[in-house]
Amino acid sequence: MSEERTLEKVKSCAWWQSCRKETIEYCHTCDRCQKESRSTGKKFGLMIHIEEQKSPWEVVHMDWVTTLPPSGDRSDNSCLVIVDRYSKTPIFLPCHKDDTAMDTALLLWSRVTSHTGLFKNIMSDKDPKFKYALWTNLHRLFGTKLSFSTAYQPQTDGLAERMIQTLEDMIRRFCAYGLELKGSDGFTHYWCTLIPALELAYKTSVHYSTGQTPAMLEKGWNPRLPEDTLRKDLIEIPPTALHGTNAVQVELSGELENKHPTFPLSLIKPNQPADKKLFPLRNPIPLTVPPVEQNEDKKIKKVIKERRLRGKNQREYLVRYRNAVYEDEWLEESEIPDSDKLLRKVRHERRPQA
Incomplete structure (x- = not known):
């Protein structure tokens, strides 16, 4: 409880000439309150200047x-x-x-x-x-x-x-x-x-x-920096309708057509288009669409081992599928869906132990 709440409690049942002063003094000097109450003000001491x-x-x-x-x-x-x-x-x-x-x-x-x-x-x-x-x-x-x-x-x-x-x-x-x-x-x-x-x-x-x-x-x-750099801009998706007060429906096309068109406003922000006369080379690059989920019938269970191709700085990985109908197969990293997660254990085992 605070000093003001304690004072109101006291006033509800008693009053004397120095009521406010003595009640606040009583709260300030309470041993249990000083030890148990959480400090909400500024910390004591001066800030330490770092030279x-x-x-x-x-x-x-x-x-x-x-x-x-x-x-x-x-x-x-x-x-x-x-x-x-x-x-x-x-x-x-x-x-x-x-x-x-x-x-x-x-x-x-x-x-x-x-x-x-x-x-x-x-x-x-x-x-x-x-x-x-x-x-x-x-x-x-x-x-x-x-x-x-x-x-x-x-x-x-x-x-x-x-x-x-x-x-x-x-x-x-x-x-x-x-x-x-x-x-x-x-x-x-x-x-x-x-x-x-x-x-x-x-x-x-x-x-x-x-x-x-x-x-x-x-x-x-x-x-020194290269003169030509890649400019990456978000694609412009015009909103078509508001849904309530916290969602918006957008018009999707191309590879994005299979996505749900309604997004929360927290994921939307305005796009500032560049002036084509001032910046003729600033062309927006289409948003990359994540690959479609792999067929459950031929989903990879785990990566068994790896090998380096002779004469090439490239590795292949032997994978095992969930469905036993399919035999183990050597694949490149780019051919393995969710490769970062599946290859984590293999790389960890290859890491030299301290």
Whole structure:
């Protein structure tokens, strides 16, 4: 109960000259209320100011994205995000959510510190034991002895968390339309193949707080980019009728005709068409339609094993069907429906054990 509620209860049965003052004082000094009531106001103490750095890669912010599907040859299901506090340069490293502090230290040793050198401080929301083990293992790889008197600072801010939101948005925008580049043979559904391109895109974009690109602040120059880039726009679907106050019916055509035409308003947003005179090359690309479900009679039960084709950088997988009438068959990854899920176990078994 609050002070005002207690005061109203008291007034309903009694009153004296200093009734309000003494009732509020009684509530303020109640031992049980002070211990058990939830604090809803501002926290005590001053905000801790993080000293701004004068050169890149002195202080970094580190966090993990752990809500990603398995991807790549190692079935990576997480992404380590490292952000330089000075230049705002990000580094995205696919990894596993169950990686130990030693696994993370080896990842930093092999992929990061060879370019940036050793950091002065790592800010992370991980528990102190993990950070202690990470620092210890990283210094052990460098052959140095660690002293936490100057390096260890437990405070953090939202820089890595904000970078994670940006990374998730970028991955979602590309994964939704199957635009992930696989190599010489087309496309795939692995988010980890997007990481180098997304990292380059962010490094060459102007950051609002610095007025410069992260690459310019870090290296003094911006990387060269290809002149021609693919423009991906959503198809324009004109609404035809409103259903109640929270749904709309749209006009679908072509490959989308078999889809239900009514969508909730939360999935609809206005499309801003480009001026053809100003942007003559900006042509919308049709929305990719998911493949039709496989016939239940010939649905794949599991992937038994894999093999690499001689003289080709390509793999085939031996699959077993649910219906025993069909014999086991070797198929390419592109021929396996829902291949990401079916191949997860095979890739996990192929992953070297630590």
